[in-house]
Amino acid sequence: MVNDTVLAEDGIVHQTSRRKANEKKASGSSPATDPQGLVEFACECNKVDCEKSVRVPLYVYRRMVEAGDQYLLQAGHHAFATYRTIVTIGLMRIEERA
Numbered sequence: 001m002v003n004d005t006v007l008a009e010d011g012i013v014h015q016t017s018r019r020k021a022n023e024k025k026a027s028g029s030s031p032a033t034d035p036q037g038l039v040e041f042a043c044e045c046n047k048v049d050c051e052k053s054v055r056v057p058l059y060v061y062r063r064m065v066e067a068g069d070q071y072l073l074q075a076g077h078h079a080f081a082t083y084r085t086i087v088t089i090g091l092m093r094i095e096e097r098a
């Protein structure tokens with residue numbers, strides 16, 4: 001039988017490590033951009049096995065980090081059950097603490 005509590009904790013560990021990697025990328029002097037000028041970041045949802053990436057302009061990600069409790073997600077994914085969506089553009093979504 002699957003232990004939901006352990007799974008949820010694993011999800012948060014993965015989420016935190018993805019977030020740290022994203023922040024590190026965003027704080028670099030010149031992260032790689034695609035031809036549209038977008039930077040690829042890892043989806044910051046709470047799913048352990050999520051390997052999606054989300055492309056946004058660098059300033060959008062930096063602004064999101066400055067705002068605090070906001071997460072960058074692939075559309076359809078969630079940071080936490082209690083968070084609400086504040087921006088959805090194409091496959092990109094930003095959620096913040098409700």
Ligand SMILES: [Zn+2]
Binds near residue numbers: 046050074
């Ligand atoms: Zn995800």
